Every structure is written in structure tokens, then in C-alpha cells.
Amino acid sequence: MHMGSKVIIAVDFQKCTKPFACKKCIDICPGQVFLVTPNPMMFRKYQPVDENQPGSYLLLAPMILKCVGCMECVKVCPNDALKVMIEQPKPETQAPQRLG
Secondary structure, X not given: OOOXXXXXXXXXXXXXXXXXXXXXXXXXXXXXXXXXXXXXXXXXXXXXXXXXXOOOEEEEOOOHHHXXXXXXXXXXXXXXXXXXXXXXXXXXXXXXXXOO
């Protein structure tokens, strides 16, 4: 991946419903980009969060700057829930010269 490339990782929460129970992308990612966190909307005080309950956990990509663009997470996801887009930097163009 080129320096200056911008990486966007999109997680489809409708498809990635049980990331804590799955963890395939987390296990394969060389950059350790992903994190699974309890869904604050499902959190109930003093009650355990069931890792198998759909929607109880969310997959996030907080370390996106460490993404190397290998696409292994996309390949290994059983639900086709991940999209990784890499925007190449635009070549620098010179400002038009003013005619005198």
C-alpha cells in the first residue's frame, strides 16, 4: 500500500451480528486493526452480555491506520460483512500558470 493512501473499513452490522463468537477477522488481521466491544444499546446493568446473542457486540476498526490492505479479513468473513476500500492519493498537480 502506498504512503498517503486512505483506508476505509466498513462493517455491515446487519451481517456481522455475532463478532465476539466469530472473531475470524480479528484472528487473521496482521495489523490488529479490529476490536470487539459490547453494544451500548444492548447493555443492561449487572447482566452478563451473551456473546451469541445477535447484536450484543459490535466489531469496530479503531486501529485503521495499521491496515496493510491485505484483504484477508474480507476473504475470511463468513457473512460478507466487511468492505475495505483503499483510496490512492491523487497525483499532485501544479497550479495553472498565470498569463501575464
